[in-house]
Amino acid sequence: MKLWGGRFSESTDAWMDDFHASIRFDRRLYRQDILGSIAHAVMLGEQGIISNEDSLAIADGLRGILRDADAGLIEWRVDAEDIHMNVESLLIERIGEAGKRLHTGRSRNDQVALDTRMYVKDECAELSRALHALIETLLGLAESHINSVMPGYTHLQRAQPITLAHHLMAFAQMFLRDMERFNNARDAADVMPLGSGALAGSTFPLNRERVAELLGFSRISENSLDAVSDRDYILDALYACAVAIGHMSRLCEELVLWSSIEFHFVEISDAYATGSSMMPQKKNPDAAELIRGKTGRVYGDLIALMTTMKGLPLAYDKDMQEDKEPLFDAADTICACAPILERMLATARFNTEDMSRAASGGFTNATDAADYLAGKGVPFRDAHSIVGRLVRYCAARNIAITDVPLEELRGYSEAFDDDVYGALSIEQCVARRNLPGGPAPHAVKRSIKAARERLDKLIKVYN
Ligand code: ARG
Numbered sequence: 001m002k003l004w005g006g007r008f009s010e011s012t013d014a015w016m017d018d019f020h021a022s023i024r025f026d027r028r029l030y031r032q033d034i035l036g037s038i039a040h041a042v043m044l045g046e047q048g049i050i051s052n053e054d055s056l057a058i059a060d061g062l063r064g065i066l067r068d069a070d071a072g073l074i075e076w077r078v079d080a081e082d083i084h085m086n087v088e089s090l091l092i093e094r095i096g097e098a099g100k101r102l103h104t105g106r107s108r109n110d111q112v113a114l115d116t117r118m119y120v121k122d123e124c125a126e127l128s129r130a131l132h133a134l135i136e137t138l139l140g141l142a143e144s145h146i147n148s149v150m151p152g153y154t155h156l157q158r159a160q161p162i163t164l165a166h167h168l169m170a171f172a173q174m175f176l177r178d179m180e181r182f183n184n185a186r187d188a189a190d191v192m193p194l195g196s197g198a199l200a201g202s203t204f205p206l207n208r209e210r211v212a213e214l215l216g217f218s219r220i221s222e223n224s225l226d227a228v229s230d231r232d233y234i235l236d237a238l239y240a241c242a243v244a245i246g247h248m249s250r251l252c253e254e255l256v257l258w259s260s261i262e263f264h265f266v267e268i269s270d271a272y273a274t275g276s277s278m279m280p281q282k283k284n285p286d287a288a289e290l291i292r293g294k295t296g297r298v299y300g301d302l303i304a305l306m307t308t309m310k311g312l313p314l315a316y317d318k319d320m321q322e323d324k325e326p327l328f329d330a331a332d333t334i335c336a337c338a339p340i341l342e343r344m345l346a347t348a349r350f351n352t353e354d355m356s357r358a359a360s361g362g363f364t365n366a367t368d369a370a371d372y373l374a375g376k377g378v379p380f381r382d383a384h385s386i387v388g389r390l391v392r393y394c395a396a397r398n399i400a401i402t403d404v405p406l407e408e409l410r411g412y413s414e415a416f417d418d419d420v421y422g423a424l425s426i427e428q429c430v431a432r433r434n435l436p437g438g439p440a441p442h443a444v445k446r447s448i449k450a451a452r453e454r455l456d457k458l459i460k461v462y463n
Contacts, residue, residue: 017078020081030066034065038062058095107198119327121189138172160368165441192215264354274286301326305322366387
């Protein structure tokens with residue numbers, strides 16, 4: 001008979017059992033479920049709600065189940081529906097009477113909220129660690145490419161010269177914010193819901209603070225209805241996953257573009273590329289494309305749960321069982337993608353010569369020419385227009401601004417002098433952009449240092 005079978009005279013259809021059971025996926029919460037139950041049983045004993053003997057027997061029995069589950073010795077049963085009832089019926093099977101007292105003052109509704117909150121807290125640590133390694137690699141690469149000049153783009157048109165370090169550090173900033181988002185999601189999950197019962201709390205003198213303390217929660221929920229129907233903390237984690245994979249996707253898109261012959265900025269290691277079954281010459285950046293592609297499913301996971309939660313009447317509704325698969329899927333996807341991306345970057349070969357050549361073409365120093373004139377007293381708007389005409393002249397002849405002799409330059413503006421050639425060298429263009437946050441080697445070094453300090457703080461939350 002089912003644990004809730006008392007009210008029923010007929011058994012559920014086998015199809016129904018299969019349809020509504022969640023054990024297939026929520027078995028993943030067994031550790032959280034068991035640890036939560038142990039804390040609940042300890043508190044029940046301390047409060048004198050059950051005897052000390054029973055409390056000890058329950059905790060002991062649960063620890064045995066945890067050991068066996070860790071060893072893969074437990075066969076989770078579909079007819080026991082979900083992880084909560086699997087553990088409970090197993091406990092009753094193993095220790096008898098005392099096991100039947102575990103569920104005193106508790107509902108699966110506050111239990112599942114507890115389990116998923118514990119899971120999100122644990123998983124945010126995993127996700128942060130995955131990003132931590134990726135950021136470390138980006139910082140290391142940035143350090144070795146402080147002087148590797150490349151074109152910066154807007155509209156995918158060459159715009160102004162930057163360095164590879166600066167470009168990579170832009171992604172480091174994104175992933176640092178992602179770590180922050182995972183920390184925030186963890187904090188949102190850090191609320192202990194037990195004691196909310198099915199929806200209206202409990203008549204037993206439960207000690208909710210004690211359970212929170214035993215399980216390492218920093219606070220308890222404030223409203224029993226909200227506590228059993230709130231999945232915001234999962235949405236927060238899913239949103240953090242969605243933004244993070246979006247960032248990975250953008251970086252992967254660059255790797256795809258850069259590894260084309262047209263760019264030739266990077267050669268992805270053979271270890272992270274694949275060939276074609278037909279075209280012998282092909283080397284495709286599959287790993288980068290796949291990460292880019294997986295963005296769709298993680299966005300889908302977020303939208304799926306947002307949609308499930310929309311319009312649900314208070315309090316618990318079974319719809320909410322649909323929260324777990326998107327959560328697991330998004331977390332797994334990030335945890336699979338981040339290390340691949342990290343390895344792909346660490347093993348890639350950057351063609352700094354081609355990057356530098358590209359930075360020297362396409363008039364990436366045109367802004368600097370205008371800045372040069374403005375520095376000599378020409379109003380910037382006029383300088384912009386002068387250099388615009390100069391670029392048109394050069395483009396028609398397929399030459400660079402610095403190829404134009406000084407007398408000719410003076411035809412465009414009297415303010416041009418022979419120091420213009422040095423000022424417009426790509427290295428100078430980069431070096432002079434040394435405001436905080438700019439691409440100059442000095443500024444980037446400072447920002448790498450700051451990023452390291454921020455990274456250390458962000459990961460400390462979990463240590
Ligand atoms: N398996 C359920 C879930 O994941 C647990 C809570 C079930 N509660 C209930 N009253 N049916 O949401």
